[in-house]
Each structure stands twice: as structure tokens, then as C-alpha cells.
Amino acid sequence: MGRCGRSKAAILLPFLLLIWAESAMGRFLVEKNSLKVLSPESIKGNYDSAIGNFGIPQYGGSMAGTVVYPKDNRKGCQKFEDSGISFKSKPGALPTFVLVDRGDCFFALKVWNAQNAGAAAVLVADHREEPLITMDSPEEDRAAAEYIANITVPSALVDKAFGEQLKKALGNGDMVNVNLDWRESVPHPDERVEYELWTNSNDECGVKCDMLMEFLKDFKGAALMLEQGGYTQFTPHYITWYCPEAFTVSKQCKSQCLNHGRYCAPDPEQDFSSGYDGKDVVLENLRQLCVFRVANETRKPWIWWDYVTDFHIRCPMKEKKYGKECAEEVIKSLGLDRSKIEKCMGDPDADADNPVLKEEQEAQIGKGSRGDVTILPTLVVNNRQYRGKLEKGAVLKAICAGFEETTEPSVCLNGDVETNECLHNNGGCWEDKAANVTACKDTFRGRVCECPVVNGVQFRGDGYRSCSASKTTHIRSACAASGPGRCRINNGGCWGEKRDGVTFSACVDSDDGKCKCPPGFKGDGVKHCEGTSASEVKYGWGAVWLVLIVLGLAGGGGYLVYKQRLRSYMDSEIRAIMAQYMPLDSQNEVPNHVDIDRA
Ligand SMILES: *[C@@H]1O[C@H](CO)[C@@H](O)[C@H](O)[C@H]1NC(C)=O
Ligand SMILES: *[C@@H]1O[C@H](CO)[C@@H](O)[C@H](O)[C@H]1NC(C)=O
Numbered sequence: 001m002g003r004c005g006r007s008k009a010a011i012l013l014p015f016l017l018l019i020w021a022e023s024a025m026g027r028f029l030v031e032k033n034s035l036k037v038l039s040p041e042s043i044k045g046n047y048d049s050a051i052g053n054f055g056i057p058q059y060g061g062s063m064a065g066t067v068v069y070p071k072d073n074r075k076g077c078q079k080f081e082d083s084g085i086s087f088k089s090k091p092g093a094l095p096t097f098v099l100v101d102r103g104d105c106f107f108a109l110k111v112w113n114a115q116n117a118g119a120a121a122v123l124v125a126d127h128r129e130e131p132l133i134t135m136d137s138p139e140e141d142r143a144a145a146e147y148i149a150n151i152t153v154p155s156a157l158v159d160k161a162f163g164e165q166l167k168k169a170l171g172n173g174d175m176v177n178v179n180l181d182w183r184e185s186v187p188h189p190d191e192r193v194e195y196e197l198w199t200n201s202n203d204e205c206g207v208k209c210d211m212l213m214e215f216l217k218d219f220k221g222a223a224l225m226l227e228q229g230g231y232t233q234f235t236p237h238y239i240t241w242y243c244p245e246a247f248t249v250s251k252q253c254k255s256q257c258l259n260h261g262r263y264c265a266p267d268p269e270q271d272f273s274s275g276y277d278g279k280d281v282v283l284e285n286l287r288q289l290c291v292f293r294v295a296n297e298t299r300k301p302w303i304w305w306d307y308v309t310d311f312h313i314r315c316p317m318k319e320k321k322y323g324k325e326c327a328e329e330v331i332k333s334l335g336l337d338r339s340k341i342e343k344c345m346g347d348p349d350a351d352a353d354n355p356v357l358k359e360e361q362e363a364q365i366g367k368g369s370r371g372d373v374t375i376l377p378t379l380v381v382n383n384r385q386y387r388g389k390l391e392k393g394a395v396l397k398a399i400c401a402g403f404e405e406t407t408e409p410s411v412c413l414n415g416d417v418e419t420n421e422c423l424h425n426n427g428g429c430w431e432d433k434a435a436n437v438t439a440c441k442d443t444f445r446g447r448v449c450e451c452p453v454v455n456g457v458q459f460r461g462d463g464y465r466s467c468s469a470s471k472t473t474h475i476r477s478a479c480a481a482s483g484p485g486r487c488r489i490n491n492g493g494c495w496g497e498k499r500d501g502v503t504f505s506a507c508v509d510s511d512d513g514k515c516k517c518p519p520g521f522k523g524d525g526v527k528h529c530e531g532t533s534a535s536e537v538k539y540g541w542g543a544v545w546l547v548l549i550v551l552g553l554a555g556g557g558g559y560l561v562y563k564q565r566l567r568s569y570m571d572s573e574i575r576a577i578m579a580q581y582m583p584l585d586s587q588n589e590v591p592n593h594v595d596i597d598r599a
């Protein structure tokens with residue numbers, strides 16, 4: 001670096017410090033899971049490993065496997081098939097956990113290559129001695145984005161010393177068996193899960209942003225069910241940065257910040273002179289926060305999910321509709337009090353704190369078991385940062401793992417979080433092949449063997465070796481059963497019907513065994529329910545699903561268009577915001593607890 005460069009760095013150094021002053025007070029925590037070596041004896045014990053931020057960790061579960069360290073392609077940067085290596089385990093054998101070395105290519109590529117060759121999980125051995133870091137996915141690489149979306153195996157980074165121990169044991173010809181355990185990755189103290197999503201209203205920020213929006217739409221149905229059933233308390237959050245005082249009058253800060261440099265976001269196009277500015281994004285983020293607050297006051301916090309998904313569809317940047325006018329139409333259509341939202345938002349030009357945004361900035365700093373939030377999007381479940389793919393099934397698994405055992409709502413026991421253990425040997429449960437009746441039931445915690453109800457008849461027995469139909473126990477007893485999952489069994493003995501692809505049901509999980517016609521229907525709930533007027537039906541669950549489907553279809557079309565216009569910074573907002581102010585000589589200057597390992 002020349003003299004000139006050095007002096008520039010000197011001026012900008014305080015700036016860097018200012019940006020990081022707040023987060024330095026907190027700390028960055030790497031989410032870990034426990035790795036237990038079962039054999040050989042010499043290295044038996046528990047070790048820490050850091051969960052990768054892609055793939056699907058088995059939150060709430062555990063997984064045993066045999067470690068293999070490939071002879072060739074030890075960094076996993078090439079396809080394993082090319083050197084004739086396969087990790088597919090033989091029937092009856094433990095699944096293969098592939099150990100690869102860090103370096104030369106993206107973490108995600110190593111995991112992708114190993115998955116394609118049949119690995120069930122991937123362990124990456126660090127190549128330098130350092131505290132564990134979070135392996136993140138590259139956010140600007142289109143080609144990488146395609147395969148990252150398809151990574152399903154879990155991955156974990158292990159430290160250098162432990163990596164060496166594993167290799168040594170394998171070198172000695174030992175069979176190395178390990179168990180990866182995610183059961184304590186999410187605390188599960190009680191029957192309510194608190195979770196928060198750190199998100200952004202910006203819809204033109206590339207791959208990660210598309211994934212986030214897709215997740216919001218996908219997850220909305222589950223979020224509504226969890227929230228309305230009182231199972232969860234969800235809070236949305238938005239990251240903002242602040243402009244160092246010396247720069248508040250600069251063009252950059254003026255275009256990116258509200259309240260005289262107090263709350264900023266990077267420019268959506270990274271171009272100050274055209275399109276939307278960072279401050280437009282902060283303003284919409286503030287509006288979304290206020291939508292949540294106002295909705296929460298009326299005890300309907302879930303309206304936030306409707307607002308953000310509707311806003312995304314109706315007010316995209318691409319169509320130049322992102323902004324106040326369009327937002328207010330969405331607010332109106334959801335029946336929210338516009339004046340309350342405006343009052344909550346305050347004056348964005350005032351040279352004063354905004355209480356809502358100030359709270360957000362404070363919440364960014366880590367507390368207790370949660371580290372600082374620096375990656376967008378970030379999901380936090382029971383005050384622990386979630387790691388892994390932001391995808392409905394995977395996230396549901398993590399949330400479900402946050403309930404005290406046996407208090408999980410029924411949404412945790414449906415198909416989205418199944419483990420497919422029943423597919424193998426019927427999970428070791430009882431079955432009557434001829435009658436096509438099984439006691440194996442998939443749940444996110446693994447399979448359970450439980451005698452089923454078939455055609456209104458409750459089978460009884462231990463579920464493992466025997467189940468038999470008891471004719472006296474008719475459907476009402478199944479209906480009288482309560483608790484999560486009741487409606488899954490023969491619809492709890494209640495009325496249910498499919499109309500135009502929408503399922504209506506009179507079974508309500510929380511209603512202690514009673515059947516109740518859905519809103520807009522009348523009847524005894526057991527044998528029949530009749531639809532009443534169309535306007536009433538509109539508020540029924542069926543209609544909610546219908547709306548979701550329509551939204552989904554509308555959104556799907558929009559995405560094809562978005563995928564062409566992509567510049568991404570979401571995840572590396574820190575890097576991006578700094579790069580806008582100063583040329584970064586090396587990415588190493590950025591405090592670095594998250595890494596994508598770009599060679
Ligand atoms: C990812 O999966 C999708 C759907 O299964 C498939 O169409 C696509 O080709 C896959 N991408 C890669 C890079 O394998
Ligand atoms: C939402 O409401 C609940 C109780 O009604 C309250 O405990 C919570 O703090 C509120 N959240 C926000 C962000 O205002």
C-alpha cells in the first residue's frame with residue numbers, strides 16, 4: 001500500500017471503529033452442535049463442531065455415521081465421481097460422514113460434491129488453529145446459488161486439532177464412528193417457542209434476498225398456525241447501520257440514512273445517483289416494524305406476514321412501486337389503522353432518535369446465548385441463531401425442536417418435517433402388510449410406533465409387536481383423544497371435505513376432542529357441515545389456503561423476472577456498506593467470524 005493509500009486508511013480507520021463500536025460490545029457466537037466420537041477408544045469423547053449455514057441440520061435429532069477421509073480430492077473441490085469415489089453406504093451399514101480439508105474452494109462446493117457422491121453428512125477440517133467459525137454460502141455467485149439450494153446434507157466445521165486426530169485414527173486403519181447431535185442446539189424449556197427473523201424489505205438484492213422472500217411466502221401458513229394457536233411468539237427485526245458523525249452531511253449518508261445519519265441501509269443498486277436509495281429501504285423497514293407493532297397491539301401480530309408478502313408482490317422495486325403510496329394501499333386492504341402506523345413511524349427527517357429503530361439497533365447486539373446479528377437473513381429460535389437453509393421444512397424442524405417434549409403442536413407432526421424412518425423396515429414397528437395398516441408414524445423427532453386408527457377403528461397394542469382392532473372402540477374415542485396430532489388421526493373423527501382442492505375440516509386440535517364446523521359452515525361437525533354465505537366462508541381456513549395458493553402462483557411469476565436482475569449483498573451487508581465508503585484492499589480487514597472460504 002502506498003503512502004496515499006495509507007493516509008486514506010488512517011482517515012477511515014475511525015470510521016471502521018465507529019461502525020463496529022456497538023458490535024464490539026457484544027460478541028459473535030458460532031452455533032455449535034455436539035459431535036461425539038463413539039470409536040476408536042483413543043479419541044472417544046465429545047467435541048464441538050460449527051453448524052454450516054446451508055444444508056439441513058437435523059434440529060431436534062441426531063445422526064450416527066462412519067467417517068471416511070477420501071484418498072484423492074481431499075479438499076473436495078472436484079467431483080468425487082471423477083476419481084471413481086463413492087460414499088454410498090451399503091444396506092445395513094452406517095451412513096458415511098465425509099471428512100474434507102478446508103481450502104481452495106467454497107465450503108458449500110465441498111459439501112455439494114460430497115453429497116453427490118453419496119455422503120450423509122460432511123465434516124470440514126479447519127486448516128489453521130482458530131476458534132470455530134460459521135461456514136457460510138457465497139452470496140454473489142449465481143452458479144453456486146443453484147447448487148446451494150439443493151444441498152440437503154448437514155455439514156459441520158471441526159477444528160484443526162480434532163481434524164488431525166480423526167485423520168490419524170483413520171490412517172491407523174481404525175473404524176471411526178461418530179454421532180452428530182442437534183438435540184441441544186435449540187433450548188426447549190417450555191411449551192412456547194420465541195423466534196425472530198432478521199429480515200429486509202429490499203427486494204432487489206440478489207440470491208439471498210430471493211430465498212428470503214420465497215421463505216416468507218412458504219412459511220407464512222405454518223407461521224400463522226403456530227402464532228394463532230399460541231404456540232409461538234414471533235418478532236420481526238430489521239438491521240440498520242449508522243453513519244459516523246463526520247460523514248452525516250456527505251452525499252452517501254444523506255441518501256442512505258434517516259434521522260440525520262442515525263439509521264442507514266446500503267443503496268439497493270449500489271448506485272447513489274439512480275433508482276432507490278438506502279433511505280427508501282430503511283423507511284419501508286420502519287413501516288414494516290410499525291405494521292407489526294400496530295397489529296400486535298390488536299393481538300393479531302400475524303398480519304405482518306400478510307403485509308410483507310403482499311407488499312412484495314404488489315410493490316416491487318422493479319416496477320417502481322416500492323414506497324409509501326403502494327404500501328398504504330396494502331395497509332388499507334389489510335384493515336390496519338394507517339394513522340397509528342404513521343404515528344409509530346415518526347418524522348424520518350428529524351434530527352432525533354426514532355424509538356422504534358433505536359430499539360432495533362440495540363437488539364442487534366448479542367445477549368445471553370445469542371451472538372450479534374450480522375448476517376441477513378438471520379433466524380433466532382429461543383434466543384439461539386439458527387444455522388442451515390432458510391427453508392420451510394428445515395426451519396419448522398428447528399422451531400419444533402424448541403418445544404418441551406410432548407408439547408409440540410400438530411404442525412410439527414406433519415409431512416413437512418418427516419424423517420422418513422418409516423420407509424426403512426417400517427421403522428421396526430408393527431404392520432399388517434395384507435391390510436396395509438402400520439403403526440409407524442413419522443415425526444420430526446424420529447419415528448414413533450403407535451397403533452393406528454383405521455376407518456374409525458382404534459387399534460390397540462404395544463405398537464411394536466402387536467396391534468389389534470378393538471371393535472367396541474369406535475371413532476368417538478379417537479375423537480375424544482386430545483392434544484397435538486389428534487386431527488391427523490382420521491381427522492379426529494370429525495367432518496372433513498375437499499372442495500375445489502381446498503380441504504375443510506371440523507377438527508380443531510385445541511378443542512378437547514370436540515368437532516366444530518369451520519367458520520362459514522354450519523352442522524354437527526361430525527357427520528356434516530354446510531357452507532353458509534360466501535362472504536362468511538372468506539374467513540375460513542380453507543379460504544386462507546386459497547389466498548396462499550393464489551399468492552404463491554402470483555409470486556412464482558414475479559420470481560422468474562427477478563432472477564435476471566441480480567446484484568447481491570444481503571449477507572455481506574457489512575462488507576458492502578464499507579466498500580461503498582472506501583475501497584477495501586482485502587476482505588481480511590472485515591471482522592471475520594463468518595466465512596465462505598473463497599479461494
Ligand atoms: C437442483 O434441483 C432442481 C430440482 O430438483 C433441479 O432441477 C436442478 O437441476 C438442481 N440443480 C443442480 C445444480 O443440480
Ligand atoms: C407483542 O405483544 C406481546 C403481548 O401482547 C408483547 O409481550 C410483546 O412485547 C409485543 N411485541 C412487540 C414487538 O411490541
Ligand SMILES: *[C@@H]1O[C@H](CO)[C@@H](O)[C@H](O)[C@H]1NC(C)=O
Binds near residue numbers: 436
Ligand atoms: C397403503 O396406504 C397408504 C396410506 O394409507 C397408501 O398411500 C398406499 O397407497 C396403500 N398401499 C396399498 C398397497 O394399498
